[in-house]
Amino acid sequence: MAITEPTMPKLFDLALTVNGTHHEQSVEPRVLLSDFLRHDLGLTGTHVACEHGVCGACTVLLDGEPVRSCLIFAVQAHGHSVTTVEGLGAVDRLHPVQEAFRQAHGVQCGFCTPGILTSVVPFLAENPDPSEEEIREALSGNLCRCTGYQHIVDAVKLAAQNMKAANEQPAR
Amino acid sequence: MKPAPFEYFAPTSVEQALALLAEHGYEAKVLAGGQSLVPMMNFRLVQPSVLVDLNSIPDLGFIQPGVDGGLRLGALTRHHQVEVDPLVAERTPLLHEAMPKIGYPQIRRRGTLGGSLAHADPSAELVAVSVALDGRFRLRSPRGERWVPATEFFVGLFTTVLDPDELLVEVELPALPARSGCSLMEVARRHHDFALVGVAAVVTLDERGACQQARLVFLSAGDRPMQAHRAAEALRGQAPTPDAIRAAAEIAASNEIDPSSDIHATADFRRHLAKVLALRALEQACRRAAGKE
Numbered sequence: 001m002a003i004t005e006p007t008m009p010k011l012f013d014l015a016l017t018v019n020g021t022h023h024e025q026s027v028e029p030r031v032l033l034s035d036f037l038r039h040d041l042g043l044t045g046t047h048v049a050c051e052h053g054v055c056g057a058c059t060v061l062l063d064g065e066p067v068r069s070c071l072i073f074a075v076q077a078h079g080h081s082v083t084t085v086e087g088l089g090a091v092d093r094l095h096p097v098q099e100a101f102r103q104a105h106g107v108q109c110g111f112c113t114p115g116i117l118t119s120v121v122p123f124l125a126e127n128p129d130p131s132e133e134e135i136r137e138a139l140s141g142n143l144c145r146c147t148g149y150q151h152i153v154d155a156v157k158l159a160a161q162n163m164k165a166a167n168e169q170p171a172r
Numbered sequence: 173m174k175p176a177p178f179e180y181f182a183p184t185s186v187e188q189a190l191a192l193l194a195e196h197g198y199e200a201k202v203l204a205g206g207q208s209l210v211p212m213m214n215f216r217l218v219q220p221s222v223l224v225d226l227n228s229i230p231d232l233g234f235i236q237p238g239v240d241g242g243l244r245l246g247a248l249t250r251h252h253q254v255e256v257d258p259l260v261a262e263r264t265p266l267l268h269e270a271m272p273k274i275g276y277p278q279i280r281r282r283g284t285l286g287g288s289l290a291h292a293d294p295s296a297e298l299v300a301v302s303v304a305l306d307g308r309f310r311l312r313s314p315r316g317e318r319w320v321p322a323t324e325f326f327v328g329l330f331t332t333v334l335d336p337d338e339l340l341v342e343v344e345l346p347a348l349p350a351r352s353g354c355s356l357m358e359v360a361r362r363h364h365d366f367a368l369v370g371v372a373a374v375v376t377l378d379e380r381g382a383c384q385q386a387r388l389v390f391l392s393a394g395d396r397p398m399q400a401h402r403a404a405e406a407l408r409g410q411a412p413t414p415d416a417i418r419a420a421a422e423i424a425a426s427n428e429i430d431p432s433s434d435i436h437a438t439a440d441f442r443r444h445l446a447k448v449l450a451l452r453a454l455e456q457a458c459r460r461a462a463g464k465e
Contacts, residue, residue, distance in 0.1 A: 009177045029180030029223070032214070051173070052211035053279055065252075065281045071210040072282070075180055076227060119278060140364050141276025 019087030036074035056142035085114035106155030108146035204287030241347030247286025266354035304372035353460025393429035400424035421450035
């Protein structure tokens with residue numbers, strides 16, 4: 001990377017927490033958080049598509065807030081906590097939102113899914129009993145080219161129902 | 173694509189940030205929420221050699237009551253905070269109404285009020301709203317500080333009166349007089365996309381119900397927020413009848429905007445939309461001013 005640059009870039013000593021694990025690494029300031037997560041930490045669940053904030057595929061939680069990781073430099077996460085889709089649940093212990101997406105067929109090709117999950121988890125934490133309109137509004141910043149969104153909306157409704165029934169707090 | 177290399181600074185005080193801007197001048201760019209700057213850097217439309225990141229300066233994000241019912245907002249206040257703040261909803265309903273129209277929910281978590289204003293995109297809601305509400309901005313530099321009215325801040329496409337060593341630190345929005353109503357209307361091709369055209373209207377009625385004062389500011393209708401002075405003048409002293417409002421909307425859309433054609437819409441279509449939206453926004457602002465909505 002960056003071998004064509006005329007001068008050696010100044011590196012920044014980055015320390016941050018990702019999915020509960022502390023990481024320290026030297027990075028170039030221009031490295032996007034999305035690329036840092038994927039290339040440096042190998043967390044390829046965070047997807048990258050448009051790189052200008054429209055598609056939502058790269059959404060992660062920064063200190064619990066859903067943000068575009070392609071519009072933040074990794075150095076800006078210094079001293080902060082990041083949660084990616086890998087941090088929501090595990091294959092044998094899915095997050096209730098992930099489980100609802102599985103049950104309601106909220107996934108088709110799966111490319112947009114990580115960004116949708118990292119948007120829906122904080123949304124339902126703040127608004128546990130949303131209307132369909134509120135759900136669609138919450139999903140307005142995530143593009144899906146397969147589903148037509150109907151099953152995604154169904155999945156969010158199901159997740160809200162299941163989580164209410166289980167009366168459990170969504171994990172961060 | 174990926175951004176070109178740059179040197180990164182994260183000052184923890186306004187003074188430090190100002191010293192960095194003074195040192196690096198035109199080479200430096202201020203990074204606030206980054207929701208417009210970083211896409212432009214990703215596409216290499218801009219390649220600053222120095223970035224001064226304001227996100228470690230906590231004093232720059234606040235929402236406080238201003239004197240006489242107005243509002244004071246720190247430049248680094250995130251859109252989402254403005255959107256959910258009850259004081260904003262109570263004191264500046266037009267700003268409250270504008271917030272959900274900005275970008276997407278995730279963009280609003282990160283994007284900032286001051287960043288949007290300093291970016292001076294003529295299609296930005298906040299730019300038009302700050303002019304419609306007759307706000308003013310506090311600019312600081314190592315040389316001191318000055319207050320600039322929103323009506324004089326925006327001078328062209330992505331261009332403001334900010335000097336390279338100046339920082340927008342605070343926005344003040346005055347309270348509206350009694351019997352005032354506001355409205356913000358826009359048309360976009362996709363939900364939450366940049367508006368093809370939009371308009372902010374603020375109307376104050378007198379005791380007899382005639383229009384005492386009106387402000388009409390268009391977005392995406394020129395190289396800056398386009399304020400329709402002649403339309404406002406035509407309404408002054410008039411009862412806000414459908415005819416009077418229609419005439420004002422005609423004047424504004426025909427003479428006081430300068431829309432361009434692009435892949436999304438022709439200038440003629442934008443002018444048509446401007447007229448229809450101005451009409452509806454003025455009607456709604458008048459209804460609200462009269463307490464009927």
